[in-house]
Amino acid sequence: MKSILLHIDQDAAFPARLQVALDIARETNGHITCLQAISYDIFTPGDVYGAAMAAALPVIRDNAEAQRAAIERELAHEGVPWDWHFVYGMAGQRLIEASPLADLVILGPAENGMGGRGPSSLVGEVVLKARAPVLVVPGxxxxFDIGAPMLVAWNGSAESAHALRAALSLLACSCKVTLASIAEGEGPGGFDLPSTEGARYLSRHGIDCEMVAIPRGEGGIAETLEAAARMRECSLIVMGAYGHARLAELLFGGVTRKMLSAPELPILLAH
Incomplete structure (x- = not known):
C-alpha cells in the first residue's frame, strides 16, 4: 500500500484511522495523502439567503485550519511521508476524484451526521464509486498489526474476488490468512467461484491460507464473520461490498450494511 488516501474530518473515529494509516504506511513504506473537504452544500436547503452560511463558514474554516495545524504537528514527528489536500465540496465526491491513483482509501464507520447510528452513507458512496479499496476503521x-491473522469473507462472488485481490499486499504480511465461507444451504445463492479458486489465487502469490466453512450463527452472517475473526485474533476482515442489488441492501439490510453499522475491527471493502 504505497499510496494511502486518508479522509480528514473531526469525527470521533479520526484519531483511530490516523493511527492505522501511520501503521500501514510504516510497514509498507507508503505515503499518506490527507484529504480535508469543506462543503457549502450543507447550508443550501434551509438557508435561502445565505445568512447561516456566511456566519458559519469562517468558524468552519478556523476549525479546519486548527485541525490541520494539529495533525501536521503530529505527522512531522512520525517519520512517514505525507501531503495535504484541502478542497471545497462534498467529501465523498472529492475522495472518489482522488482515488484513481490510491492503493487504499481510509474512512471512519459513522461519518453520516447521524451520531453514529447506522452505516455511513459516505462509506457506501466511496466503496461503490472509488477506484481503490476502502478500509473502514472503527473509533x-x-x-493496526499488519502481521496479525486476517480473515477473508468468501462467498464466491465477483465482489469477494475483487476484495481478495485488493487486499493482497496486506494479506502477504499476515502470519495467517483464513478464507472463510458461511454455510447458507442450497439455492440460487451458491458460489460462482469456490473457495479453492481463492486459495489457488493466493498460493500463486506465495500466500498460504486456511479454508474454513463456518455454520451461520443465529445472529446472522455479519455476526458470524465477526465472531470468527475475534476467535482467530484477526486484525482485519476483508470482504466484497454490496454483492446484492444496492436497493435491496438499503431496504432489507445486507451483510455489508450490518458490518458497517458498528464494526468491531477494521474492514477492507471492495465492490
Missing amino acids: EAKS
Missing part, C-alpha cells in the same frame, strides 16, 4: 482501534 476503538488503537493500532
